[in-house]
Amino acid sequence: MADDKDVLRDVWFGRIPTCFLLNQDEVTEREAEPYYLLLPRVSYLTLVTDKVKKHFHKVIRTEDAEEMWFEYEGTPLKWHYPIGVLFDLHASNTVLPWSITVHFKNFPDRDLLHCPSHSVIEAHFMSSIKEADALKHKSQVVNDMQKKDHKQLWMGLQNDKFDQFWAMNRKLMEYPTEDGGFRFIPFRIYQTMSDRPFIQKQYRPVSPEGNVHTLGDLMKAMYPVALSNEGEPKRFQVVIHGIEPLLETPLQWLSEHLSHPDNFLHICVIPVPSD
Amino acid sequence: MRSWKNHVRGELQQRDQTEKLPFIGVFTSLSQMEERFEFRKTFLDDVQSKSLDRGGRESEHLAEKLSQTVSDLTTVLYLKEAELQYWQSRVSHYRQEALSLAKRSNTLKTTLSEFEYTIECQSKELAALRNEQKGINEALALACREKDELLQRWMEEKREEADRLNKYNDAQERWQRVAKHLKKHLHSERKKEFVPIVTNSWYGEK
Numbered sequence: 001m002a003d004d005k006d007v008l009r010d011v012w013f014g015r016i017p018t019c020f021l022l023n024q025d026e027v028t029e030r031e032a033e034p035y036y037l038l039l040p041r042v043s044y045l046t047l048v049t050d051k052v053k054k055h056f057h058k059v060i061r062t063e064d065a066e067e068m069w070f071e072y073e074g075t076p077l078k079w080h081y082p083i084g085v086l087f088d089l090h091a092s093n094t095v096l097p098w099s100i101t102v103h104f105k106n107f108p109d110r111d112l113l114h115c116p117s118h119s120v121i122e123a124h125f126m127s128s129i130k131e132a133d134a135l136k137h138k139s140q141v142v143n144d145m146q147k148k149d150h151k152q153l154w155m156g157l158q159n160d161k162f163d164q165f166w167a168m169n170r171k172l173m174e175y176p177t178e179d180g181g182f183r184f185i186p187f188r189i190y191q192t193m194s195d196r197p198f199i200q201k202q203y204r205p206v207s208p209e210g211n212v213h214t215l216g217d218l219m220k221a222m223y224p225v226a227l228s229n230e231g232e233p234k235r236f237q238v239v240i241h242g243i244e245p246l247l248e249t250p251l252q253w254l255s256e257h258l259s260h261p262d263n264f265l266h267i268c269v270i271p272v273p274s275d
Numbered sequence: 276m277r278s279w280k281n282h283v284r285g286e287l288q289q290r291d292q293t294e295k296l297p298f299i300g301v302f303t304s305l306s307q308m309e310e311r312f313e314f315r316k317t318f319l320d321d322v323q324s325k326s327l328d329r330g331g332r333e334s335e336h337l338a339e340k341l342s343q344t345v346s347d348l349t350t351v352l353y354l355k356e357a358e359l360q361y362w363q364s365r366v367s368h369y370r371q372e373a374l375s376l377a378k379r380s381n382t383l384k385t386t387l388s389e390f391e392y393t394i395e396c397q398s399k400e401l402a403a404l405r406n407e408q409k410g411i412n413e414a415l416a417l418a419c420r421e422k423d424e425l426l427q428r429w430m431e432e433k434r435e436e437a438d439r440l441n442k443y444n445d446a447q448e449r450w451q452r453v454a455k456h457l458k459k460h461l462h463s464e465r466k467k468e469f470v471p472i473v474t475n476s477w478y479g480e481k
Contacts, residue, residue, distance in 0.1 A: 004280070010287040017298035038295070038302045096294060152357070155350075164354045167361060242294065243286035249279040258283070 007257045011241055012162045014041035016087050017097035020052045023071075026104055028059045036097065040160060041084030041241060042260050044125075045070055045077060046115040047158065056102055064104065069112055071101045076111040080124050081190075082260045088239045088268040089190050122154050125262055129153065132186035132263030133172055135202070141172050157261045165261060172263055173256050180212070181205030181252035187265040189223055199223060205252035215254060215267075216247030226269045239268045 015038040022032035035055045039048055046068075053068050070077040077086050077100065091098050107114070115121060133142035142150075149168050156165025175182050182205055189199040199222050205213055219226050219238060226236045227247070237244055240258050251265075259265045321332050 007280075007284060007287065010284075010291065013295075014287075014290065015295040015299065017294065017302060036302055036305055038299065097298065152354075159350075161350075161354070163358070164350070167354060167358050170361075241287070242290045243283065245286070246279040246282050249283065253280070 004253075004257050008166065009162065011258060012040075012042060012165075014084060014241055015039065016041060016083065019097040019099050020049070020055075020070075020102050021099060022056050022059070023101050023103045023105075026056075026060055027064050029061065030059055032056055032059045039083045039098075041082065041087070043083055043157065043160070044079055044081075044121050045083055045086070046079040047118060047121050048083075052102060056104070060104060066104050067107050067114060067116070069103050069107055071103060072098070076108045078112060079115050079121070080113055082262070082266060084241055084260075085190060085266045085268060088242055089192055089270065092239065092242065092268075092270060093273045118158070122158075125154060125157065126150060128262035128264060129172070132259075135184040135186045136172070136175070136182035136263070138183065141174070145171070153261070169261070169263075180210075182255060185213075185218070185251050185255045185265065186259070186263055187218065187251075187255070187267060189219075189267045189269060191223070191269045192271070203251075205250070205255070213251045214247060215245055215249045215251060218251055219247070219267075223269060234272050236269050237272055239270060240265065 018037050018039050020035040020037065022028065022034075026032075033055075035052050037048070037052065039045075049068070049070075056068075057065055070079075072086075072090050075090055077090070081089075087098060113120075130139065130142050133139050145168070152164060152168045155161070156168070184202045185205055187200065187203065190197075191199075201222060203213070203218055203221065207213060207217075215238065216227065226238055228234045228236070238247070240254070245254060245258070255265050325332075
């Protein structure tokens with residue numbers, strides 16, 4: 001674990017350069033300038049866009065400003081998915097900076113959850129951590145933590161403090177050596193070409209025969225279409241944090257090192273770009 | 276180092292080379308300039324609206340900044356304390372583990388020396404038994420030789436005995452034939468002697 005701290009750092013400090021543009025239909029008192037921001041891949045849109053809101057509030061009338069929401073090329077962006085997942089899923093082959101359109105009207109209730117305050121994000125984040133720990137340790141670790149420990153995890157993410165977050169999160173990544181890994185791997189597989197939000201099932205890091213499960217094994221079991229047969233051209237990319245790990249990478253190691261702060265391994269399956 | 280791990284490391288660096296590093300400089304400068312602009316704008320507004328309150332506002336701003344710094348430092352301190360506690364608990368855990376391992380090692384060493392001693396004793400016993408077996412084998416070979424000799428002698432004697440018996444039987448047979456012949460001869464002689472006795476008495480009376 002300690003040897004791979006550089007991987008944890010690279011994952012935590014991943015950034016996406018973004019340009020926020022106000023939707024042209026919004027009524028403004030004067031022309032809105034775009035707003036540029038480096039977004040942390042592991043954070044949530046509504047957690048890091050207070051400055052964006054402040055910037056555009058200057059040019060729109062207070063009575064016209066409803067809840068802010070984001071859209072990319074016609075797709076409303078779900079704030080409760082990590083930013084990196086949204087980018088990999090919808091815009092991984094776009095020209096940088098990533099252009100996101102900002103709306104203050106016509107909130108798409110059918111597609112997005114409301115996010116009136118940061119406490120809603122905190123509730124969602126802590127609920128994901130608890131769900132992940134239920135899969136990994138039957139909730140034993142997260143239940144043994146105190147309220148201040150939970151707060152430390154949240155504050156670490158909110159204030160982008162790597163050390164503060166990992167001082168506590170390392171407890172969630174421990175497991176008995178004799179078990180060879182977690183009880184189940186918390187993962188979610190996202191796909192662009194389906195109405196289903198994501199695939200999430202119980203999957204162990206080690207087979208009953210004692211063989212280590214790899215990313216390839218997981219994809220074969222959960223979403224075999226994503227893998228191309230020998231001799232066939234590759235149709236899909238399996239992307240985590242903007243990279244394509246080798247399919248022989250052990251799932252347990254990926255879960256420990258490439259999980260998001262919510263402790264889930266978010267895997268995006270996207271079509272190979274046709275250049 | 277395993278290749279899949281190197282691959283992840285390389286890919287993450289490559290990702291940052293494309294997504295992060297070319298933009299970080301300009302985005303940071305822009306953000307700093309915006310902050311400075313905002314601050315100056317606020318400051319200018321303040322100066323224009325309430326020039327008398329300026330000193331008070333500046334000190335308020337300073338106090339706010341100081342309070343933020345204190346809060347940040349407290350958070351860092353809290354974090355370091357938590358980290359220190361964690362590492363202390365790890366050290367104590369490893370110390371306990373080292374102690375228990377040392378104990379196990381001592382026990383294993385004692386057991387090993389006991390086994391070595393047992394092996395030495397058994398080797399000696401084995402050597403003694405091998406010597407004894409060698410002596411017994413030699414005695415067995417001698418006894419076998421003696422048995423063969425005795426058997427030969429016994430066979431010789433038996434042959435001689437059989438020869439003797441055969442000679443005796445031959446002699447017996449011959450004797451019986453002679454006795455038979457003599458008996459026959461005796462009979463015929465006796466018959467001859469009986470007839471003249473009668474005649475002689477006849478002749479005597481005459």
